[in-house]
Amino acid sequence: MTSTNPPLLSRDSAESLVEQIVRSVGLRIDDKLLRTGARMPSIRQFSDLHAVSRFTVVEAYDRLVAKGYLESRRGSGFYVRERHAMASAGYPPDAAAATPPKLDVVWLVRNMFRQxxxxxxxGSGLLPNDWLDADLIGNALRAVGRSNQNLLLQYGVPQGFLPLRQQLQLKLAELDIAATPExxxxxxxxxxxxDLVARHFLQPGDTIFVDDPAWFLMFGSFSxxxxxxxxxxxxxxxxxxxxLAEMAALHKPRLYVINSVLxxxxxxxxxxxxxxxxxxLAEQxxxxxxxxxxxxxxHPGGxxxxxxxxQLQRVIYLGGFSKTLAANLRVGFIATSPELAVQLADRKILSTLTTSEIGERVVYKILSExxxxxxxxxLRSRLDSVRDATTRRLDGIGIRVDTGSTSGMFVWADAGCDTNLLTENAMAEGYLLAPxxxxxxxxxxxHRMRINVATMEDxxxxxFLERSVGR
Known part of the structure; x- marks a missing residue:
C-alpha cells in the first residue's frame, strides 16, 4: 500500500513549512508515489505526525487543491486527484498518466527544471543563484538596452557578434590557443x-567515443x-x-568528446x-x-x-558561460580551423539562422570591462571552502569521495549502495540526486553519484543521507 505520509519537514529550510508540504506532496504525486484516489492524512493526523499547526496543514492542503493535486470531499477528507487533471505539473495529460517514471537522462533533466x-x-549541474552575480548581468543588460536599439531588433551575424569573438580570441590566447575571430x-x-559538430561529422552507424563516466545529455543526443x-x-x-588505443583500432571512431579540464x-x-x-592516437x-x-x-590555471x-587542427574546442554567469544567457562558442568554422557557421544558419545577439552583447560587455x-x-574561493568541508562530512557518514580533484563544483562519490534506489527515496523526500x-x-x-558541493548546505x-547510507 502506498504511504501517504510526506517526508519530514526541515525547520532550517529557507522555504516555509507550507511551501515544503506543497512541494513534497506535489512531487510525490507527479512521480506516482501517491496514487490517484489515495486518501491523505486528516488535518489533525498530519498536524500531530509532523508537529506543525493545523493552520499550516489547512493552508497547504488548500494550495494543493488549487493546484489540482488534491480534491476535498465534504465529510470524508482530502484525496489525490486523477493525474490528467494536473495541468499545473507542467506535463501533457498523456505523459502524466504514463507508467511510473524511469530513472534515465530525461528524468534527471526534467527534474532539474522543476525549480x-x-x-x-x-544532483544539479548549476551553481545556486545566490552564488552568481545578478547585478553584474543586470548592469550589462541595461547597458546593452541603452545602445543602438535598432541593432536589437534584427538578426545578428551568423558566425556571432564580432566584438565577442575578438574577446574570445584574447581569452583563448591566455590558454595558449591561437585563434582569429574567424x-x-x-x-x-x-x-x-x-550538436552542430556531431551533425557535421556523423552518419548513421558511425562511432563516437565519450568518457565513461561523462556528461549524460550527449549520450541520447548522439544516439x-x-x-x-x-x-x-x-x-x-x-x-x-x-x-582508447584498443577501441580506436577496433571501431575507427569519427569523434572523441572529452572534458580535459574539470x-x-x-x-x-x-x-x-x-x-x-x-x-x-587521433592522428594515427x-x-x-x-x-x-x-x-x-x-579552474585556477595551469x-x-x-x-x-x-592549435585547432584536429581539435574542436567548445566553451561557454552558463556555469559561471547565468544558464539563461545560453552563450557558448566553438573554436576550430578556419575551414571548418565556415562549414559549421553554414550548418548553424540552416538550423537556427543566428543566435541571440542580445545575450552575446551582454557577455561581451561583462568580459571586456x-x-x-x-x-x-x-566563485573559486567559495567552492574551495565548501568542497573540503563537504568531502569530510561525506566521509564521516560513509560516502567515499575520490581524491585527485582540488577544484570545480562536483565530487564523484561512492555511496556504497545502489544510487538508483537512493535517488528514488530522495525524490520521495523532495531532494534531487544524480545517480x-x-x-x-x-x-x-x-554505487556512484555526482554531488554538487555548492548545494550541500541544507x-x-x-x-536524508545520514538516515539512508550512514554507517
Whole structure:
C-alpha cells in the first residue's frame, strides 16, 4: 500500500513549512508515489505526525487543491486527484498518466527544471543563484538596452557578434590557443555546439567515443543521430590510454568528446602526458577530438588543453558561460580551423539562422570591462571552502569521495549502495540526486553519484543521507 505520509519537514529550510508540504506532496504525486484516489492524512493526523499547526496543514492542503493535486470531499477528507487533471505539473495529460517514471537522462533533466530550491538539488549541474552575480548581468543588460536599439531588433551575424569573438580570441590566447575571430562560431551553449559538430561529422552507424563516466545529455543526443556511442574508461589523469588505443583500432571512431579540464562528473583534469597520447592516437586513427571546456573558468590555471598542443587542427574546442554567469544567457562558442568554422557557421544558419545577439552583447560587455575576473576569484574561493568541508562530512557518514580533484563544483562519490534506489527515496523526500548510472553510456546500476558541493548546505539533505547510507 502506498504511504501517504510526506517526508519530514526541515525547520532550517529557507522555504516555509507550507511551501515544503506543497512541494513534497506535489512531487510525490507527479512521480506516482501517491496514487490517484489515495486518501491523505486528516488535518489533525498530519498536524500531530509532523508537529506543525493545523493552520499550516489547512493552508497547504488548500494550495494543493488549487493546484489540482488534491480534491476535498465534504465529510470524508482530502484525496489525490486523477493525474490528467494536473495541468499545473507542467506535463501533457498523456505523459502524466504514463507508467511510473524511469530513472534515465530525461528524468534527471526534467527534474532539474522543476525549480526546486537549489539546496534541495545536490544532483544539479548549476551553481545556486545566490552564488552568481545578478547585478553584474543586470548592469550589462541595461547597458546593452541603452545602445543602438535598432541593432536589437534584427538578426545578428551568423558566425556571432564580432566584438565577442575578438574577446574570445584574447581569452583563448591566455590558454595558449591561437585563434582569429574567424575561427569562432557562437552557439546557444555548449549543448548546441556539440550538436552542430556531431551533425557535421556523423552518419548513421558511425562511432563516437565519450568518457565513461561523462556528461549524460550527449549520450541520447548522439544516439538519436544513429551513432554508436562507446565509453572510454576515465581515470584520475584522463582516459585509459591502452583501452582508447584498443577501441580506436577496433571501431575507427569519427569523434572523441572529452572534458580535459574539470571533467564532469569527477572534476579531475587531464595530464600533459595523456593529452599528448590522445592527440597521437587521433592522428594515427584519423578521428577528431572535441574538447568540451565548459568548466574552464572554475579552474585556477595551469591545466593542459589538447587544443593548445594541436592549435585547432584536429581539435574542436567548445566553451561557454552558463556555469559561471547565468544558464539563461545560453552563450557558448566553438573554436576550430578556419575551414571548418565556415562549414559549421553554414550548418548553424540552416538550423537556427543566428543566435541571440542580445545575450552575446551582454557577455561581451561583462568580459571586456574586467569585473568577470573578480567574480571568478570569488566563485573559486567559495567552492574551495565548501568542497573540503563537504568531502569530510561525506566521509564521516560513509560516502567515499575520490581524491585527485582540488577544484570545480562536483565530487564523484561512492555511496556504497545502489544510487538508483537512493535517488528514488530522495525524490520521495523532495531532494534531487544524480545517480551514477546516468553518467555512463551503458547506464548500468552503480554505487556512484555526482554531488554538487555548492548545494550541500541544507540540513535536510544531510539528514536524508545520514538516515539512508550512514554507517
Amino acid at each position: 526546486l530550491p537549489p539546496q534541495k538539488m545536490p 575561427q569562432f562560431i557562437t552557439t546557444t551553449g555548449v549543448t548546441q555546439g556539440l 538519436l543521430l544513429g551513432a554508436k556511442v562507446i565509453g572510454i574508461p576515465r581515470l584520475a589523469d584522463g582516459p585509459d590510454i591502452a583501452r 571533467h564532469n562528473p569527477s572534476s579531475t583534469s587531464l595530464s600533459a602526458a595523456k593529452a599528448f597520447q590522445i592527440l597521437k 586513427h584519423d578521428f577528431m577530438i572535441v574538447e568540451d571546456d565548459i568548466y574552464c573558468d572554475m 591545466a593542459t588543453r589538447i587544443a593548445a598542443l594541436d 574586467g569585473r568577470y575576473r573578480k567574480h571568478l576569484d570569488r 551514477g548510472c546516468l553518467f555512463s553510456p551503458r547506464q548500468l546500476p552503480s 540540513a535536510g539533505v544531510w539528514g
